Amino acid sequence: MSVHILGIRHHGPGSARNVKAFLEELQPDIVLIEGPPEADALLPWAGHDDLQPPVAILAWQPDNPRKACFYPFAAFSPEWQAILYAKEHRIPARFMDLPLAHVFGLENEAAAKAAAANEGAAGENNTGDTTGDNGDEKALLNSARQSILQTRQHARQDNHVAEDDEVVPFPVRRDPISHLAAAAGYDDGERWWEHMFEYRQQQEQVFEAVNDAMQALREELPQRDNHVEQLREAWMRKCIRAAEKEMFQRIAVICGAWHGPALQNMPKPKEDNDLLKSLPKAKVATTWIPWTYSRLSYESGYGAGIPSPGWYEHIWEHPTDDGTRWMALVAKLFREQQQDTSVAHVMEAVRLANALAALRQYSRPGLEELNEATLSVLCNGEPVLMQLIRDQLIIRNRIGKVPHEVPAPPLQSDITQWQKKLRLPQTADFKDYQLDLRKENDLERSIFLHRLQLLEIRWGTRQEVSGKGTFKEQWRLQWDPSYSIDIIEKGSWGNTVAEAASNYVIDTAHHTGTLQQVCQMLESAIPAELPAVVDILIHRINNLAATSGDVLQLMQVIPPLVNISKFGNVRKTDAELVNGIIESMIDRICISLPAASTSITEDAALALLELFYGMNDAIGLLQHAALTGSWHNTLQAIAGNRQSAPMIAGYATRLLFDGRILRGEPLLQGFSVAMSVANPPAVAASWLEGFLKGSGTLLLLDESLWGMVYSWVSQLENDIFIQVLPLLRRTFSNFTAPERKKLGAKVKQGGSDTSIKIVATGETDAARGEQGIRVVMQMLGLVDSKLLSDGA
Structure with a gap:
């Protein structure tokens, strides 16, 4: 009877190749794999034609679905290759990690204690000062995060050890492999592991070497008092002893490299049994789900993520590639993007990558050397295209496949x-x-x-x-x-x-008591064709609108309701259900809006301006004569009220002009009053901003309005002009570039776009010319003004 501990790196193609070769040579009669025992029932699906990695085991707590975790597998994951070996050779395969029933139970217990402590602290500090409460909230949040990080990702973090026990939102982990890398002269543990294990072709006694290295690290590095890790390793040892009792002769154990020494040097069974006694439990359900390479990478936040899933897949499928195949893929990608890439480029890049590897005393070029060669030869030193390589080849956002027959929750099956x-x-x-x-x-x-x-x-x-x-x-x-x-x-x-x-x-x-949120739900419920839901939402909107005294909230929901009314006809839905609500809400808005437009700040006026814009478009879309008339009357009341916010009054005037209600002399009169020098300059500028909102074409076409604006600006004193300049710049910055250009040309031409034309007739008026000369001479001080007045 023999037990073989295979310490691996999760999602490492070299580790996967070593595990596969070792199992083929050992011919074990059982395989124990680090993973949740609740998922043992899912293992028979491995090898199914429609179960194609990357896939993941999804485990969750049925009475609290948000408490869940994933166990991802790629084709180059050592665990996946062990599962496939057991399936092909018809031997038992079991997961041996601490059951998630206990993991979730420990989480629930810790959360309950933290909540109780938080409630107690809140009761003691209930004096009106919320500082203590906020601190307790933060402590509770950090506690929950730490619990999740210790349990949800525990099965994929075996090569990562935190530097200390400090509770932080995103714990900084120090890879224990980095110590071995530093001893070998590497500044990065990942690169050292890749060149030592993932890229090498001939590897003998690799697992013995890994176990010896991990044993040395565990002896030299300071050990954390990690209760969950101790429980996990105790349970793994328990599973190994159970396999021995079942008289399996050759037991292969696939686990994270860090756990290898703990499983090789077993304590007495009683010590582990005492440690595992009376653990809390929770219900757990599991299933297979598709996974993606992007979620397998570091950037997704995955604890045992890898930097380059696409590259790892490549070296798994082509272990002897010296870079030629990889560079061919890069060249193909560039050509698809209309980038000139020749065979000579590829050959030179491969030579450069191998030369870099030789200089660095590597057995073969890795991704770093290939990227440097690509940047130098194929990209001409420009890093822009490297992002394309990263997305399409290095990460390669691939998704797995799961059979439809895999047991899943009813809603997921329906979807x-x-x-x-x-x-x-x-x-x-x-x-x-x-x-x-x-x-x-x-x-x-x-x-x-x-x-x-x-x-x-x-x-x-x-x-x-x-x-x-x-x-x-x-x-x-x-x-x-x-x-x-x-x-x-x-x-x-x-x-x-x-x-x-x-x-x-x-x-x-x-x-919910938010009218806008209910209207948004109604806007989605109608195209979702849920008539019972639509009726309830309309009834809810009617009740909320009847009790709402906020005219701004009513204005926010009118545009989506009008869209619902029109869109409902396309969907063969009875739009009359909402038309009655729309009419009553618009009537209430028209009554309340004039008062709501007075005595408001500039920021409030800007916000209200956008609501005016949406309301005007919605009423125009309705094409309801009575509602349109009420809206125009409301705009006239706002425009004619001296107490209205200047910006709102200006925009109301503009909407009346656009609706052909205010034209000719009444428009000029209103514009003249608003831009009068008797008004404070800031008020006039604000009114002008509202009037010109959205377009400056009006000033280009109407010379009378342009003349008023030009005259008003020209009469401003310097200090006042500086004060209103930000408002004017904000007004004109909203115009299109051609409009601003034409307006600038009019300013340069003295307020008119009519060019001054000089027509030469060939005749000279000597008398008029003589008078001009005398004035110029007087200005220059060459002639006495008294002589000029005497006719000299």
Whole structure:
């Protein structure tokens, strides 16, 4: 009976190759793998044609779906190769890490203690000063983060040890491998490990060397009092002893390199049993989900992430590549981007990469050497294209595949079935869809995506469609594995997308007092074709609007409600359900708005200005004569009220002009009064900003208005002009570049765009010329003014 400890680096292609070779030689009769025992039932799916890595085991607590963790696997993960070996050779494979039932139980216990301590501290400090409460909140947050970081990522952090026990939001880890790297003359532990294990072809007794190195590190480095790590290693030893009792003769143990010595030098069973006694428990469910290379990288925040998943896949599939294949991929990528790249470029880059590796005493070029050669030869020293290589080749945003038959929560199964039916595959990169709502399949796609949005599952992002027409929608879809958590969480609202969306929106609407939020839900519920939800939301909007005294809040929801009214007809939805609400709300706005436009600050006026713009467009879209008349009367009341905010009064005047209500002499009179020198300059400038909002064409076409503005500006004293200059600059900065250019030309020409034309007739008026000469001579002091007055 023998136990073989294979210390590995998670997601290392060299480690995966070594594990595969070792197992082929050893021919074990059982394989124990670091991972959650609750997922043992998922292992038979390995090797299935439709289970293609990268994939991940998703584990969660059914009564609290937000408490979840992932165990990702790529084709080059040593654990995945061990699972495949066991499957192919029909031997048992088991996960041997501390069960998540205990991990989640410990988390729940720690959270309950922290909450109790927080409540106690809040009770003691309940004196009106919130400083203590904020400190307790921060401590609770840090405690929760530390617990999550110690448990959710524990199965993928074995090569990383924190420098100390300080609780910080994002703990700084020091890789213990860095000590070995420093001894070998490397400044980076990752690079040392890659060249020692991932790139080397001939590796004998590698696992013995790894275990010896880890044993030395564990003896030399200061040990943390990490209770969770001690529990994990105790449970792993317990699983090894259980396999021995079952009389397995050749036991292969695949674990993180850091744990190797702890599993090789076993204490007495009683010590581990005492440590594992009376651990708290929680319910745990598991399933397979697709994963992506981007989520496998460091940048995603994954604790055992790797810097270059795409590169690791390449050296896993082509272990003997000297850089030629890689450079060929780079050249192909560049050519697809219309970049000139020849075979000579590729050959020279390969030579340079191998030369750099030889100078650095490496057995073969690594990614660093290949990148340097690419930058020098293929990119001509310009780093811009290196970002393209990083995204498309080094990271390579690839997504895995999971069979539809894999057990999953009901809501997730329903979403998967809809994705298959509507031909909307999950993709790691974004994919754009333009939907024609007159086509049955596109209409069903739109309904499905709108329902997911109501559930706050943001797989699809709706974008503006160029051109006219209401029968088109533009969507951009990009799948993220974290959506699986959202789906599980929302599964408590129903087993299907329609049921879950309906129940979730109805509950949210009943618990929110924000009119704008309910209107947004209604705007999404109509295209989601949830008629029962629409009725409830309209009733809720009616109640909120009836009790709302905030005219600004009413103005915010009018544009989306008008869109609903128009869009509802396209969706064959009864728009009359919202028309009554719209009419009553507009009437209330028209009554209250004149008073709301007085005695407000400049910032409030700017915010109100945007609401005016939306209201005017919405009322124009309605094409309701009575409502349009009421709105114009309201604008006239605001424009004629001396107490109205100047900016609002100016914009109201502009809207009346655009609506052909105010033209000719009344317009000039109102403009003249507003721009009168009797008004404070800042008030006049603010009124002008409102009047000219959005376009300066009016000043270009109407010489009378331009003359008033020109005259007003020219009469300002220097100090006053400096004071109003910021307002004027803000006003004119909103105009288009051609408008500003033409207005500048008018200023240069003295207020008119009519050029001064001089027509030469060939005749000279001597008498008039003589008078001019006398005046010039007087100005120069060459002639006495008395002589000029005497006619001299």
